[in-house]
Amino acid sequence: MKNLLYKEFKLALHPTCYIFLLMAFMLLIPNYPYYVAFFYQTLGIFFIFVGGQANNDVYFTTLLPVPKRATVKARFGVIIIMELAQIAVSIPFAILRNSLNPLENQAGMEANIALFGLVLMMYAIFNMVFLPMVYKTAFKIGLPYVFACSAMAIFVGVAELSIQLIPALKTTLDTLDLRYLPQQLAVLIFGILVFLLVTTLAYLKSATRFEKIDL
Amino acid sequence: MENKREILSVKDLNKSYDAFKLKNVSLTLQAGSIMGFIGRNGAGKTTTLKSMVNLVHSDTGSVEFFGMDIKTHESEIKQRISFAFGGVDYYLQKKLGTITNVYKRFYDQWDEKAYEDYLKQFELNSDKNVKELSQGMRVKYGLALALSHHAEILILDEPTSGLDPVSRDEILNIFTDVVDSKQASILFSTHITSDLDKCADEITYIKNGEILVSEEKDSFVDSYRLVEGSMDQLTEALKSIIIGCHERRGEFSGLIKSKDCENAQDIKCSPADLESIMIHIERRA
Numbered sequence A: 001m002k003n004l005l006y007k008e009f010k011l012a013l014h015p016t017c018y019i020f021l022l023m024a025f026m027l028l029i030p031n032y033p034y035y036v037a038f039f040y041q042t043l044g045i046f047f048i049f050v051g052g053q054a055n056n057d058v059y060f061t062t063l064l065p066v067p068k069r070a071t072v073k074a075r076f077g078v079i080i081i082m083e084l085a086q087i088a089v090s091i092p093f094a095i096l097r098n099s100l101n102p103l104e105n106q107a108g109m110e111a112n113i114a115l116f117g118l119v120l121m122m123y124a125i126f127n128m129v130f131l132p133m134v135y136k137t138a139f140k141i142g143l144p145y146v147f148a149c150s151a152m153a154i155f156v157g158v159a160e161l162s163i164q165l166i167p168a169l170k171t172t173l174d175t176l177d178l179r180y181l182p183q184q185l186a187v188l189i190f191g192i193l194v195f196l197l198v199t200t201l202a203y204l205k206s207a208t209r210f211e212k213i214d215l
Numbered sequence B: 001m002e003n004k005r006e007i008l009s010v011k012d013l014n015k016s017y018d019a020f021k022l023k024n025v026s027l028t029l030q031a032g033s034i035m036g037f038i039g040r041n042g043a044g045k046t047t048t049l050k051s052m053v054n055l056v057h058s059d060t061g062s063v064e065f066f067g068m069d070i071k072t073h074e075s076e077i078k079q080r081i082s083f084a085f086g087g088v089d090y091y092l093q094k095k096l097g098t099i100t101n102v103y104k105r106f107y108d109q110w111d112e113k114a115y116e117d118y119l120k121q122f123e124l125n126s127d128k129n130v131k132e133l134s135q136g137m138r139v140k141y142g143l144a145l146a147l148s149h150h151a152e153i154l155i156l157d158e159p160t161s162g163l164d165p166v167s168r169d170e171i172l173n174i175f176t177d178v179v180d181s182k183q184a185s186i187l188f189s190t191h192i193t194s195d196l197d198k199c200a201d202e203i204t205y206i207k208n209g210e211i212l213v214s215e216e217k218d219s220f221v222d223s224y225r226l227v228e229g230s231m232d233q234l235t236e237a238l239k240s241i242i243i244g245c246h247e248r249r250g251e252f253s254g255l256i257k258s259k260d261c262e263n264a265q266d267i268k269c270s271p272a273d274l275e276s277i278m279i280h281i282e283r284r285a
Helices: A002-012 A015-028 A035-054 A057-062 A068-100 A113-137 A142-165 A167-173 A178-212 B045-052 B074-080 B096-106 B112-121 B135-148 B165-180 B193-199 B217-222 B236-241 B258-264 B274-283
Strands: B006-016 B021-030 B034-038 B060-065 B081-085 B153-157 B185-190 B202-207 B210-216 B224-230 B243-248 B251-257 B268-271
Touching: A002 A035, A002 A057, A002 A068, A002 B096, A015 A035, A015 A068, A035 A057, A035 A068, A035 A113, A035 A142, A057 A068, A068 A113, A068 A178, A113 A142, A113 A178, A142 A167, A167 A178, B006 B045, B006 B185, B021 B034, B021 B045, B021 B060, B021 B185, B021 B202, B021 B210, B034 B045, B034 B165, B034 B193, B045 B060, B045 B081, B045 B153, B045 B185, B074 B081, B081 B135, B096 B112, B096 B135, B112 B135, B135 B153, B135 B165, B165 B185, B165 B193, B185 B193, B193 B274, B202 B217, B202 B274, B210 B217, B217 B224, B217 B274, B224 B258, B224 B274, B236 B258, B243 B274, B251 B258, B251 B274
Parallel strands: B034 B185, B034 B202, B081 B153, B153 B185
Antiparallel strands: B006 B021, B006 B060, B202 B210, B224 B251, B224 B268, B243 B251
């Protein structure tokens, strides 16, 4: 697995993945739907597969002396690392935003702990929709990305609407008030659990599909 | 490497697609030999080769390398073989050195000294990108990678297609050197029959997804004769044994089995070569 991950970073990872990490700076924008800053990384992941197609990555990798499942696991590994890196890079920007400008974000959720939990859920949905669809054929990637973006948009829409329209959620989650830290931590922990569980399921489904297809 | 040891055995491979079927494909490769896998475009060469390394899942049949089934010992087998579609055509924007640095990590038997020697021998520069290499150089780079992890079988899908005659000759000479120095055995597909004239020990001929013949090249070539004559010599008996008969301006030409020569007395018979055998067999409906 170590060698496959090395291969992913040395050959497969698209440079935009690193560039999109910098999109975390968008959390400094006073009024903005902050999910967008995290969405960019899914575009970077999409580019990994686009680059993979252009570079015949599937043949290079599957002809190496490793099980096909392991190649899927390594790809999931790099995706998870980049998604978590996106969140990690965002944390200092969130802190900076909130200390520089304590005014309320008028365009959606505050850059707080609950947001990170919701972003993890958004990534989980992306992983579940995009990756098993890609590994069904290993060459059709456009439509899976459209479906994945749609699913993420629906999730973000529902989450934002619920939080803005339900006073109890608005008060506890869309705030920088530390009194509501326990509620926000609960959302974060729930997000972590959803991310881990759903991404694991996405891996199992993807690996099984990839093993079955003819290349 | 001990000669006449069976190192690859394909038995009754079947694979159905909507518009194409691989039917009971069987062949064996002996250690220390070069097998040419021949057939026209779309005959099933690539599908067969892909099935051997599990890129394509056969419906039925088995593939064994060194006595091990590919379905249960895939990683172990892939340590000891190499498979390539033509030349290296992956990660074109990356330097050879970068690709090698990734590739070598996967092979227990990687031999850095041998790799350096092959780079020199093939005049490859590891600072170049793959896209800067000619097609012939890409094939050589693929061979350098394969031989540096001491692959015992090289399976190559059309390694000489698209190469100029000089580069083709170079690649074929490398093949014979590799096999003669007992480093590896080679199975390569091609539709260029002169490649096989130059270096193949054995021929496997596939047509419409079925193996027509898999045997020593010399005995295969020797089993056919070219015939030609005037139309009045083309009797019904001759018509029944002639393969790919072509008639033009009162003359005919075709192929017959050598054993049928006695039925074609008074007809001009001449030795056939692989190209004429292939053309006549394919011409037959």
